[in-house]
Amino acid sequence: MHAEQQRISSIGPESLKGFWALFLVQYQGAFSDNLFKFLVIFSSINSLGVEQDALRDFRLFLIVAVFALPFIFFSMAAGCLADRYSKGRVITWTKRLEIGIMILGVFALKSGEFNYMLGVILLMSIQSAIFSPAKYASLPELLPNEKLSWGNGVIGLGTFGGIIAGGTVAGLLSSWFKEDVWQCGGILVILAVAGTIVSRWITRHPAASPGKRIKINFIGDLIHNLKEAGKSRVLGLAIVGSIYFWLIAALYEPTLVVFGKDLELTDFQISLMRACLAIGISIGSVSAGYLSQNKVEYGLIPLGSLGLAICSIVLGFFDLSFVQISFLLVCLGISGGFFNVPVSALIQKLPARKDKGSVIAANGWLTALAMGLAALIFYLFKVQLGIDAKAMFWVIGLTTIAGTIYAVWLVPDSLARFVLWALTNTLYRVKVLGRNNLPERGGALLASNHISLADALFVIASTGRRIRFIMHRDQFNRWWVKPIAKMLRVIPIASDFGPKELLKSLKKASDCLKDGELVCIFAEGQISRIGGQTLAFQKGMELIMRKQDAPIIPVHLDNVWGSIFSFHQKKVYWKVPRQIPYPVTVSYGKPMPTDSSHTEVRREVVALGADAWAQRKGRISTIGRAFVRTARRARTRMAFADSSGKKLSYMRALMGSIILTKRLRKEWDGQQKVGILIPPSVGGALTNLAGILMGKTVVNLNYTLSEEGIRSCVEQCDIKCVISSEKVIRKLKIDPGVPMLALEDIAKDPSLIEKISAALLAYLCPRGILLNKLSEGNPASLDDIATIIFSSGSTGEPKGAMLSHYNIVSNMMQLNQAYDFNRDDRFLGVLPFFHSLGFTATLIGPAVIGVGAAYHPLPTDTRSISKLIPHYKLTLLLATPTFLQLYLRGIKPEQMQTINLVVVGAEKLPQRLAVAFEEKFGLQPLEAYGCTECS
Structure with a gap:
C-alpha cells in the first residue's frame, strides 16, 4: 500500500x-x-x-x-x-x-x-x-x-x-x-x-525493479x-x-x-x-x-x-x-x-x-x-x-x-455490469465523490444508506472493482433479481434465518473481506420509506468486522429518493421518472477503523449526505425559473385560491404575474428591494411572484409591527413605495414614510392585448428569454437575495434575514423530500408572508413544487378557515401552537377530514395541546425547529 x-x-x-x-x-x-x-x-x-x-x-x-x-x-x-x-x-x-x-x-x-x-x-x-x-x-x-x-x-x-x-x-x-x-x-x-x-x-x-535479471530462457x-x-x-x-x-x-x-x-x-x-x-x-x-x-x-x-x-x-x-x-x-x-x-x-x-x-x-x-x-x-x-x-x-x-x-x-458479472452500465448511462447519470477513498486493492466493507431497489446498481457504477453485496433473501429470491444477483455473487441474508444460517452468511461476508474483496452492506436493513431519510444502522456490520484487518468505507447515495425504484409516492415500480437521465450522487467517505460502531458509521454516512446536498446546487433553479417550469407542467391544476372566491390555475397565475411585472415596472423603477404589505391572498402571492420574476428582492412588511417598526424596515431596505391593498390601507391607517399604492388600482382591467401578450409569453417563450425580458436583462441568480424576512423587533429595531433563492428553493426541496408531497396536496395558507414558514412553504412551495395553496388573511378566523379546508380539499396545515389551540376549539373533526399533515412552528408545542389535537382530529402535530436566518 x-x-x-x-x-x-x-x-x-x-x-x-x-x-x-x-x-x-x-x-x-x-x-x-x-x-x-x-x-x-x-x-x-x-x-x-x-x-x-x-x-x-x-x-x-x-x-x-x-x-x-x-x-x-x-x-x-x-x-x-x-x-x-x-x-x-x-x-x-x-x-x-x-x-x-x-x-x-x-x-x-x-x-x-x-x-x-x-x-x-x-x-x-x-x-x-x-x-x-x-x-x-x-x-x-x-x-x-x-x-x-x-x-x-x-x-x-x-x-x-x-x-x-x-x-x-x-x-x-x-x-x-x-x-x-x-x-x-x-x-x-x-x-x-x-x-x-x-x-x-x-x-x-525510477526503475520499478532494478535488480530484475534478463533471462535468455x-x-x-x-x-x-x-x-x-x-x-x-x-x-x-x-x-x-x-x-x-x-x-x-x-x-x-x-x-x-x-x-x-x-x-x-x-x-x-x-x-x-x-x-x-x-x-x-x-x-x-x-x-x-x-x-x-x-x-x-x-x-x-x-x-x-x-x-x-x-x-x-x-x-x-x-x-x-x-x-x-x-x-x-x-x-x-x-x-x-x-x-x-x-x-x-x-x-x-x-x-x-x-x-x-x-x-x-x-x-x-x-x-x-x-x-x-x-x-x-x-x-x-x-x-x-x-x-x-x-x-x-x-x-x-x-x-x-x-x-x-x-x-x-x-x-458472469461482466454481463451484469454491462446491463447496469447501460442503465446508468441511459436512465441514470451517476456522479461519484471521494472515489479515491476506495482502496485499489484489498478488502473493505462498504456501509451504505438504502433508498431504493436500484442502490446496488449505483454503487457498482461508481467503481471498477468487483463488489460482493449482502442482500435480503426476499429481494434475492425475486425472479427478475435472482439471475443478476447470482452473476454478481450476492450473499443472501435474512433476519428470519436461524442463528446458524445467519452466522454462516455473516462469516461468508467476513471471509470475502479476508480474501481481499469489497463487500457492501446496506446497513439500515431495509429501504427507507420516509422521504429517503437515513434510518438506524443495524449491528450486523460489527459482527462481520470482528477479527478483520480491513477498513470500513462509509457510502452515501444522494438524490435517489424520487427515482423509479424508491418508495416515493408510496409505490416502488410504476412511476414516471422526474427526469431522464436521473442524476444520482455516490459519495465515499474516508476509511474508518475496523472496530467502528454502527452508530459511528451512520454518523459519517449522514455527514456525507450533507456534503452531497451542496452538489445539487448546479441542478437547482431560481424561484422564478422554477415557477415558470412548474406552471407549464401543471397548467390547469389549481395554484392559488383564497377565501374571497378567487381561484387561479398555474398557467393563469403565471399570466397574471407577467401582467403585474409590466404594471409594476414604473412603480419599482430604480429599486432592488421592493416593499409589499398584503396579507395571505391570491393578490399577495402574484405580487411577490411578479417581483421575483423581475429579479427584485421582495420585502413583505410585518403589519403587526408598530408604525416605527415598519418605517425602520422601509429605511433599512431603502424602499421607495409600498404595494398594499385598499382594505389594509384603510384598516391600518399607518404612514410607512413612503407612498402606499393599492394593488387594486395597479392591477385593474388588463386589456385584451396585455392578456394575449402574457399568454404568448407564458406558453411559448423559452424560460431563459422570458426571465431575461421580465427582469430587463438582469435575471436573478441562485445566490441573489430573494427576500428579506424581518424579526418582530422585540429586542430593539427589527433585524432582517437576507435569504437567497438557493436558501429558499433548497429548503422547499428538503421539505418536499421529507414529507413526500404529491400533486393532490394543498396548503392552508394562514401564516403571513412576512413569516419565514409562511413565505417558504405556502408561497414558494406552490411555485416550486406544484403544491397548491388556499389563503385566508386572518389565521384566527376559525369560521372561515373551517369552510375553506373542505371546499378546496386542503391536506397540509401550517400554523403556530397558538392558532392550533383556536382550531382545536373552533373546527369540527369532519371539517378537517382532508388534512393529513399538521406542522407547527415559531413557538414551543405544549404536550397537552398535541395530545388533545390528536384525540379530536386523529392527527399528531409535528413540531418544526429552525430559525429565520436558516430558512
Whole structure:
C-alpha cells in the first residue's frame, strides 16, 4: 500500500506532460510502421501478375508472420527491461534504434527486393517489440488509476490514428510514385528523428525493479507470470481477451487486402477501407475511455464483443457496396475499441507494480504468438484451403460469439455490469465523490444508506472493482433479481434465518473481506420509506468486522429518493421518472477503523449526505425559473385560491404575474428591494411572484409591527413605495414614510392585448428569454437575495434575514423530500408572508413544487378557515401552537377530514395541546425547529 501511495503522490502536471509526449511518440511510431509496411505490401503485390494470386497471398502471409515473430522472441526480455530500467529511458533507446532501421528501409525500397524489405520489417518489429511493454507499463506511472481507461482510450486513438494515416498515405504514395516510391523514404527518417526528440519529454520515473535479471530462457518467467496473472480470474480473462482481439485484428489486416483485390478495388480504396476500420477503433477507444467515467468499466467488454461478432457476420454473409462496407468497418472498429480499452486497462491495473512490466510483456508475447497464429490461419485458409475473404469474416464472427458466451460463463458479472452500465448511462447519470477513498486493492466493507431497489446498481457504477453485496433473501429470491444477483455473487441474508444460517452468511461476508474483496452492506436493513431519510444502522456490520484487518468505507447515495425504484409516492415500480437521465450522487467517505460502531458509521454516512446536498446546487433553479417550469407542467391544476372566491390555475397565475411585472415596472423603477404589505391572498402571492420574476428582492412588511417598526424596515431596505391593498390601507391607517399604492388600482382591467401578450409569453417563450425580458436583462441568480424576512423587533429595531433563492428553493426541496408531497396536496395558507414558514412553504412551495395553496388573511378566523379546508380539499396545515389551540376549539373533526399533515412552528408545542389535537382530529402535530436566518 505504501508503494501505491508513493506512486500516486508522484503523479503531477509533469507526468501529464509526459503522457502527451508518449502519445505523440506512439502516434509517430504507428504511422511510420504502417507507412513502411504498406509501402512494402503494395510494392511487392503490384509487381506480380494476375496469374500469381497464390504468390501474392504467400507474401502477405510472410509479412504478417515476420512482423509477429519478434514479439514472440523479444517481448519477455523487453518486459524485464521495462522493469529493470526507467521506462522513459527504454523508450528513447528504441526510438534511436528506429532511426537506423528507417535508413535501411530507404535502401531496401530502392532495391525493390522483397527479401531485403522483409528484413527491414523484421528489424522494425524487433524495435516495436521492445517499445511496447515500456509504453503500456508507463501509463500507470503517468496517470492515476481512475484515468487509466481514459489514457488507454487516448493511446488507442494515437495508435489507430497512426495506423489510419500511415496506411492511407501509403496507398496514396503507392498510387502516385508506383515503382519510385523509395523516394519518399526520407519522410520515415525525419519522423524517426522527431520521435526520438519528443521521447526525451516523457517523464522519467525510477526503475520499478532494478535488480530484475534478463533471462535468455524466458519460458520459466513466462509460466511464472501467467500463473501469477491466473490467480485473478478477471486478469487472466483480460489477457485471453487481449490475445483474441489482436488475433482477429492481425487476421483482418491481410484479409481486407485480399477482400479489396477480390472486389477489384484500387490500392487507395483498400487503404480507405483500412482507414475506416482504424477510424472506428479510434472513436471506440476514446468513447470507451469517456464512458468508463474515471474507472475501468469491464461491462463494456460484452458490448464490444457482440459488435465485433455481428459486423463480421454481416460482412461475410451479404453482398455490400463499397460505402456499406466502409460504414460496417467503422462500426466494427468502434466495437473493437469498446472491447480493447477496458481489457488493456485491466491488464495494466491489476498486476502488482513490480510485476506490471513482466505481466504486460507476457501478454505481449502471447499476443504476438496470436498474431503469428493469425498469419498461419490466413495461410491455411486462403492459400491451402482456398477459402475466400467473406467466409473468413463469418468464421471470425461465429468464433467471437462462442468466445463471448464462454467468457460470460466464466465471469458472469461482466454481463451484469454491462446491463447496469447501460442503465446508468441511459436512465441514470451517476456522479461519484471521494472515489479515491476506495482502496485499489484489498478488502473493505462498504456501509451504505438504502433508498431504493436500484442502490446496488449505483454503487457498482461508481467503481471498477468487483463488489460482493449482502442482500435480503426476499429481494434475492425475486425472479427478475435472482439471475443478476447470482452473476454478481450476492450473499443472501435474512433476519428470519436461524442463528446458524445467519452466522454462516455473516462469516461468508467476513471471509470475502479476508480474501481481499469489497463487500457492501446496506446497513439500515431495509429501504427507507420516509422521504429517503437515513434510518438506524443495524449491528450486523460489527459482527462481520470482528477479527478483520480491513477498513470500513462509509457510502452515501444522494438524490435517489424520487427515482423509479424508491418508495416515493408510496409505490416502488410504476412511476414516471422526474427526469431522464436521473442524476444520482455516490459519495465515499474516508476509511474508518475496523472496530467502528454502527452508530459511528451512520454518523459519517449522514455527514456525507450533507456534503452531497451542496452538489445539487448546479441542478437547482431560481424561484422564478422554477415557477415558470412548474406552471407549464401543471397548467390547469389549481395554484392559488383564497377565501374571497378567487381561484387561479398555474398557467393563469403565471399570466397574471407577467401582467403585474409590466404594471409594476414604473412603480419599482430604480429599486432592488421592493416593499409589499398584503396579507395571505391570491393578490399577495402574484405580487411577490411578479417581483421575483423581475429579479427584485421582495420585502413583505410585518403589519403587526408598530408604525416605527415598519418605517425602520422601509429605511433599512431603502424602499421607495409600498404595494398594499385598499382594505389594509384603510384598516391600518399607518404612514410607512413612503407612498402606499393599492394593488387594486395597479392591477385593474388588463386589456385584451396585455392578456394575449402574457399568454404568448407564458406558453411559448423559452424560460431563459422570458426571465431575461421580465427582469430587463438582469435575471436573478441562485445566490441573489430573494427576500428579506424581518424579526418582530422585540429586542430593539427589527433585524432582517437576507435569504437567497438557493436558501429558499433548497429548503422547499428538503421539505418536499421529507414529507413526500404529491400533486393532490394543498396548503392552508394562514401564516403571513412576512413569516419565514409562511413565505417558504405556502408561497414558494406552490411555485416550486406544484403544491397548491388556499389563503385566508386572518389565521384566527376559525369560521372561515373551517369552510375553506373542505371546499378546496386542503391536506397540509401550517400554523403556530397558538392558532392550533383556536382550531382545536373552533373546527369540527369532519371539517378537517382532508388534512393529513399538521406542522407547527415559531413557538414551543405544549404536550397537552398535541395530545388533545390528536384525540379530536386523529392527527399528531409535528413540531418544526429552525430559525429565520436558516430558512
